[in-house]
Amino acid sequence: MRLPRERWPLVTTVLIVLIGSVFLLTQARHLWFFGDDWAFLLARDLGERPVESLMAPHNEHWSTVPVLIYRALYSVFGLHHFLVFAALPVAAHAVACVLLFLVQSRCGIHPWVSAGVTAVLVFLGAGAENLLWSFQIGMIGTAVFGLAALLLSAGWTGRRTVVIIWTLSVLSLMTASTSIPMLIWLGAFTFARHGLRRALVLAVPPMIVYAAWFIVWGRQAETGIPESRPVDVMPLAWKGLSVTWERMTGFEGVGPVLVIGLLTAALTLQPDSARRALALSGAATAVITYLILADSRGGLGPESTSPSRYSYFGALMLLPALALVLHSLWDRLKTRRVEGSVALAAILGLLVIPGILGTVDFRVGRDTLTPDLRARTIAASELARSSERLLDNAVDESYNPNITADALRLDSVAAALPDGPVTARDRLTARAALQVSAAPTSWGLPEAVATVEGTETSPSGDCSIGLGAVGSVLEIPSGREGAQARLILSETDRTTVRLRDGTVTSASVPMVVGDTSEVYVGVTAPGVGLLVDLPPGVPFTVCGRLDAGQEDAIAP
Incomplete structure (x- = not known):
């Protein structure tokens, strides 16, 4: 049976995701449990105080979902099979990549453009900390739940869809605090496509659930992070976004130019389209996310918004803007498909190759922190x-x-x-x-x-x-x-x-x-x-x- 031509981009995307997953697992096998992994493995026993173990914040994060996953795997495998845990963020990342492809395609991005942009996320060396650290199933999990909610919002069909979106959003909130930016993205996209009322319908009920958790358990969190200075918030937010895209290209100094270009594209290209709504809402959420990070983390110093784990979201939220740019370029070259394909491959190759190298560099650096x-x-x-x-x-x-x-x-x-x-x-x-x-x-x-x-x-x-x-x-x-x-x-x-x-x-x-x-x-x-x-x-x-x-x- 011959595969329909319109299915080729999806199949290609799945193959790229599978190749990327194998690559990530080959890197992860050199590592072992690290840092916060041990908090879930050794300090979250569900036997004596199960409710407290499940609901107490980890730092400031509501982490019920990853705690349940860790405790389930630990009860079956102990610490004997690290790759089982290492596969958690890899599998979640694979799902997030496929969801990004589907969201972009549903919003009208050309399927081949969407496949190419998804490849950038698959090999996102700038976010390698999330991909090669099993604990980061929390952060990537919020991306999975958030993108699934975005996908459903893009094809709004009725009350049942609303209930499913609420469920996904609450699960996201129960996974890590990066769920809040994902919920903001959902609200902003829904507002751009369907108006304020529907945006509030989708975003407010999950936030009420989160507020209830915060009042009962979340406010107990003590991060020990010094307060940031208001004057530092904007520069730190800008630095975090710029560093993300600088890492993605491997070229020093190009980050600010790329971020300005992507923000401009999200504001100006193809108005009154679902493509523009996705790109603009993602770009706005990226800016808001880094402002939140700068305000909450700025007291840690000049590198507080630059860690790789945040770059994952700085890339994810601006990739639809890149897709919008490439879609417009593809339209301009629609009568010259060979030139268009070469241009698309070259642009994406400039992001994928540094991503692969960045992932290897991160793995080597992490391995040297705790040898043996x-x-x-x-x-x-x-x-x-x-x-x-x-x-x-x-x-x-x-x-x-x-x-x-x-x-x-x-x-x-x-x-x-x-x-x-x-x-x-x-x-x-x-x-x-x-x-x-x-x-x-x-x-x-x-x-x-x-x-x-x-x-x-x-x-x-x-x-x-x-x-x-x-x-x-x-x-x-x-x-x-x-x-x-x-x-x-x-x-x-x-x-x-x-x-x-x-x-x-x-x-x-x-x-x-x-x-x-x-x-x-x-x-x-x-x-x-x-x-x-x-x-x-x-x-x-x-x-x-x-x-x-x-x-x-x-x-x-």
């Missing part, structure tokens, strides 16, 4: 379940604070961990995380005979003072009962530590120390050397016993 985390977590679980004394609770305070010794002690968590090779270095790194810490009071451990290496020291009472240099360390040898030493680091409140056992040295682990205040640096791992890095140019004071050779070297 799987093996270190397994080693930390073994250590947490032993009888050895621990001084800290976090396995990876910087990127995975929810991986704690308290959680890893649980039988259910230990059983959920995958099998895998664990090296001596992995075990030593786990010890550096859990058996080394600094505190303002004594740990009750034996006083160490410490050594400062890599820089000179001078006596100061019963202490020694010096200035950190490149490669300088304080070495604290640990006996069977551990050891401790007193340390003051000026001009910084943190450093890094390593453990050395013969020829094996652990990875560096961050350690918080008091800025200019004395702390006791303790280690309970037996028979190892603790290496405390002394940052270059930072004054330090070591109190207690230095080894005899060093005391002789610094004696006046």
Whole structure:
């Protein structure tokens, strides 16, 4: 049976989506659970307080849907099959891409143009954080529900459609806070096509549901984000949108030009058409979204609106404007189809190729943040379940604070961990995380005979003072009962530590120390050397016993 010609763009789109999904999974297989994944895996047990676990905000997000998905998969697979979790955002992204194609086609964008623009979204390296981080099923889930609601709104048929749109919108709101911009897009598009009354009918009831959740649970959220300055909101919003499209092309400085061009196209091209309504409502929502981000995130600094996870929406909402431009170009070249096809392919290729490269770059960068985390977590679980004394609770305070010794002690968590090779270095790194810490009071451990290496020291009472240099360390040898030493680091409140056992040295682990205040640096791992890095140019004071050779070297 021969496929009708009008079906070719849809089939092509599905093939592109399948190829893109395979590509994303090949990248994701190099990664493991990261960051907020662990909040849903280890801190959202539905057994004791199920309602609170389901309804409490994650940061400020209503996350009931992703929590349910995570808990269901965890109960079946544990942590043994990461690709099952990694497939979540990939599958959701695939659905979002097909929905974008259908929405654009329903609004009158030429099917081949729509297929090409969808390919840009499929390989959106600018939004790779959402595509390769399983936790981002929340953000991409809002796009799926929101685009499905847009598709139904574009073909409004009656009350049943309204109920389905309400259901999709509420599910979107229950997935992440990026649902609010998607609901704004739905309202703006419906307003442009069907008027204010219908827009309010679709948008207000879901927002009432969200308001009820916020009053009962959502207002408990404490993000700890400093307030943004009003003067910074517009520049930060503009920067976020511009950076998105700059990343999409790979050319520095073109982002502002592209954004201005797309906004202008959405305002001026093909008025009184569904194509223009989709493009204009999407462009307006993109601007509103980044203004919201700048206002709510601006206190985090100049890069607060630039993360890849936001770029996904900056691209998605402006892609219909790009489709409108390309549709107009296609119409102008309708008598020269070869030239039109070449021009379309060239323009889209300039966006797809950087997207593929950007996705690989993101995967490599993410992998370097937490190397060997799987093996270190397994080693930390073994250590947490032993009888050895621990001084800290976090396995990876910087990127995975929810991986704690308290959680890893649980039988259910230990059983959920995958099998895998664990090296001596992995075990030593786990010890550096859990058996080394600094505190303002004594740990009750034996006083160490410490050594400062890599820089000179001078006596100061019963202490020694010096200035950190490149490669300088304080070495604290640990006996069977551990050891401790007193340390003051000026001009910084943190450093890094390593453990050395013969020829094996652990990875560096961050350690918080008091800025200019004395702390006791303790280690309970037996028979190892603790290496405390002394940052270059930072004054330090070591109190207690230095080894005899060093005391002789610094004696006046």
